[in-house]
Structures are given as structure tokens and as C-alpha cells.
Amino acid sequence: MKIAVASGKGGTGKTTISVSLALSASGPTLLLDCDVEEPNAGLFLAQENIREIPVTVPVPVLDEGTCVKCGACAQFCEFNAIVHMGPIVMIFPELCHSCGGCALVCPVNAIHEEASRVGRLPKARFLESMPRGRGLLPLPSCKGCLQSETPCPLP
Ligand code: SF4
Numbered sequence: 204m205k206i207a208v209a210s211g212k213g214g215t216g217k218t219t220i221s222v223s224l225a226l227s228a229s230g231p232t233l234l235l236d237c238d239v240e241e242p243n244a245g246l247f248l249a250q251e252n253i254r255e256i257p258v259t260v261p262v263p264v265l266d267e268g269t270c271v272k273c274g275a276c277a278q279f280c281e282f283n284a285i286v287h288m289g290p291i292v293m294i295f296p297e298l299c300h301s302c303g304g305c306a307l308v309c310p311v312n313a314i315h316e317e318a319s320r321v322g323r324l325p326k327a328r329f330l331e332s333m334p335r336g337r338g339l340l341p342l343p344s345c346k347g348c349l350q351s352e353t354p355c356p357l358p
């Protein structure tokens with residue numbers, strides 16, 4: 204059986220329902236948290252062997268000494284992530300969508316790409332001793348790790 208829990212509104216209890224359903228199921232269960240912005244079902248499950256993989260995207264970096272200020276990169280960028288004003292060329296990595304085009308159009312190879320960290324991918328093994336069949340949520344409490352990149356949802 205496949206059950207999808209969906210809503211267009213945050214804070215309606217999708218994660219609570221999903222985790223409770225998963226914990227209530229008998230037999231092997233696959234719980235997939237497909238929230239693209241804040242997948243946090245794992246916070247409600249006791250886990251061990253947590254390791255984190257950094258997630259990066261390539262962003263352009265300007266070699267000032269090589270740049271001839273032609274403005275081709277700024278003209279190419281659809282996202283206004285590069286500004287060209289006379290002798291000044293500035294890159295705004297926050298606006299970059301990592302298409303790589305500016306480096307390709309630069310006639311003198313004055314742009315190279317470097318990895319910019321945009322997040323992290325935690326991987327963990329869930330404990331076998333999770334309570335099953337009762338739908339209880341073993342909420343962990345805050346450990347004061349200060350690692351959360353968004354406000355920590357734990358009490
Ligand atoms: S990589 Fe693409 S989006 Fe980013 S600054 Fe260059 S042209 Fe713009």
C-alpha cells in the first residue's frame with residue numbers, strides 16, 4: 204500500500220501524520236520525506252551514525268588581473284549576478300544560478316568556478332528500537348548543538 208500525505212500549506216501536520224502512520228505500520232515500511240525545502244521527518248525518529256555530506260554549487264570567481272572589462276559575462280547573465288560598470292566588474296554569488304555561462308563567454312578565461320556550500324545532506328541509520336504499532340512520537344529534546352541552519356524545531 205502507498206499513502207501520500209500532501210498539503211499546500213505549511214504547519215498543517217503533514218510530518219506528524221506521516222511519521223505516525225509509518226510508526227503504526229506493521230512490517231517493513233519506507234517513509235519518504237519529499238519536502239524540497241525542509242525535509243525534517245528524521246527529526247522525529249531516533250537515529251544513530253549521523254553523518255553529513257556538504258551540498259555545493261559552482262559559482263564564478265573573477266580573476267581581476269586577467270579580466271579586460273569587456274562586459275560579456277554581465278551581458279550574458281540572465282540573473283543580474285554580474286555587474287559591469289566601466290572599469291568595474293562585480294560578481295554577486297547570491298544571485299548566481301550556477302549555469303556556467305559567464306565562464307564560457309569570457310574571451311580571456313578570467314572566470315573560474317569554485318564550490319559554494321548551500322546546505323548539507325544528513326545521513327543516518329534509524330534505531331531498531333523505535334516503538335511500533337502505537338503511533339507514539341519519541342520526540343528528542345534539544346541537545347544545544349547549535350548546528351541547525353533554521354530555527355530548531357525541538358523543544
Ligand atoms: S554562472 Fe550563470 S547565473 Fe551564475 S553568474 Fe555566471 S552567467 Fe550568471
Ligand code: SF4
Pocket residue numbers: 265269270271272273274275276277287292308309310311312313314
Ligand atoms: S567576460 Fe571576462 S574579460 Fe569580459 S568582463 Fe567578464 S570576466 Fe572580464
